[in-house]
Amino acid sequence: MRHIIIGTGVAALAAVESIRSVERGAEVILLGDDPYGFYSRPGLAYFLSGELTDKALFPKTREDYRRLGFTYRKARVTKILRDDTSVQLEDGSLLTYDRLLLATGAFATPLAVPGSTLQGVVKLDHLNDARNILKLAKRGRTAVVVGGGITALELAEGLLARGMSVHYLLRGNRYWSNVLDEQESRIIEARLQEEGITLHFHSELQEIIGRSGRVNSVRLKNGKTLKCDLLAYAIGIQPRADLAREAGLNVERGILVDEFMQTNDPNICAAGDVAQVYDRISGRSVLDSLWNAAREQGYAAGLNMAGRGTPYVKSMPFNVTRLAGLTTTIIGAVGHGRDDDLVGIARGDSETWRELPNAIVAQSGFDVNRVRILVGEKKLIGAVVMGDQTLSVPLQTIIAKQIDILAMRDKLLAQNAKISDVIVDFWSNLNPVN
Ligand SMILES: Cc1cc2nc3c(=O)[nH]c(=O)nc-3n(C[C@H](O)[C@H](O)[C@H](O)COP(=O)(O)OP(=O)(O)OC[C@H]3O[C@@H](n4cnc5c(N)ncnc54)[C@H](O)[C@@H]3O)c2cc1C
DSSP, X not given: OEEEEEOOSHHHHHHHHHHHXXXXXXXXXXXXXXXXXXXXXXXXHHHHHTSSOGGGGOOOOHHHHHHXXXXXXXXXXXXXXXXXXXXXXXXXXXXXXXXXXXXXXXXXXXXXXXXXXXXXXXXXXXXXXXXXXXXXXXXXXXXXXXXXXXXXXXXXXXXXXXXXXXXXXXXXXXXXXXXXXXXXXXXXXXXXHHHXXXXXXXXXXXXXXXXXXXXXXEEETTSOEEEOSEEEEOOOEEEOOHXXXXXXXXXXXXXXXXXXXXXXXXXXXXXXXXXXXXXXXXXXXXXXXXXXXXXXXXXXXXXXHTTOOOOOOOOOOEEEEEETTXXXXXXXXXXXXXXXXXXXXXXXXXXXXXXXXXXXXXXXEETTEEEEEEEOSSSEEEEEEESOOTTHHHHHHHHHTTOOOHHHHXXXXXXXXXXXXXXXXXXXXXXXXX
């Protein structure tokens, strides 16, 4: 049996691990066009801010790879020939497969304004992007950042940490409006301003103006001009699904897969940012562009390729991140719908966050320690925990396990309820120390 996996990201590596957990003898070939192989993409933001060295982005050792026993070929796949069950590489050579996994990830949605090909227009998608930004940041003094969501914020903070003066443009009236509520957005915005980032709301890029091929300033739709040496953008991501589309596989926004991560070709699976997975709860196919989801999907795909048909159960959205230095955990359904600052899909922008069920919001906290929970009829539906993280594990468990909350529901919804105390109380009754 020969398994071919296209990609060297976390979904691909997880698939190798699961294939190996059940099939010692099968041949596994990993084909990837990334010069660095497998590394932590979430770590790029910390590399940019100087908190991590590039070495720390590589979590696996040579010994880990040796133990997994697969063949790695640095190659770009240019075509899938389904009738011949083979893939074509850049140099024209063909490799046959018994089972194929597409784990080709996603790419940053390109900026479509005049001047976007000028030197100094950057994104943060790849280690080379981060290195390029660091080089340009040394030369430049002022940066403009465009886009909602986490990556744009990480760019703004990374550039600030590298000594640049940063202007952050938002088309809408507040930060990350499809996930955070107004008060949460305002907390983050206030902290960004305190750090020294200048925020511009209702500001949309019209044009990037260059001098000698380099960024020199930006013109906004409201007529304003800002001088700058660097323009960084993060306006969403798009699944890298061209190979699948050209091979006639079913593709919507991502490659459509069933519960077994299988495409409409029984020999081909897809997993990670490129896949649009079936969600049992909503009965719809959704994109879930998060590291942990990619890992779990890759693992399930590998098991299925090795003949251990195990349905993938999409886990509840759970994202721990840092926003303006504030640890923020986002659990389950918390969002509100569209965000004008994001084009296409954005990291962490799980579809389920967009479907806010009938729920009552209860919130508590002050300043930077804040908890928001969405209370349904019998269970908690979602939560946002900012700052102090004591409640994030209990809330994750209560939400993921759909624990009946009847015993605390009224207390939670009482006027001026101390939510934290109510949850801690409920949690300790569920999990008595002895
Ligand atoms: C800056 C940044 C910060 C992030 N932060 C977070 C975070 O805090 N939390 C979180 O949950 N997620 C975060 N993410 C998202 C997370 O990194 C992704 O969800 C995850 O890496 C997806 O893994 P993947 O294996 O599907 O794809 P990828 O890691 O994108 O890997 C795909 C691989 O396929 C290769 N490939 C593509 N096409 C071909 C081809 N034709 N031939 C050969 N090889 C090919 C690519 O070179 C690449 O190596 C972040 C992403 C970025 C960019």
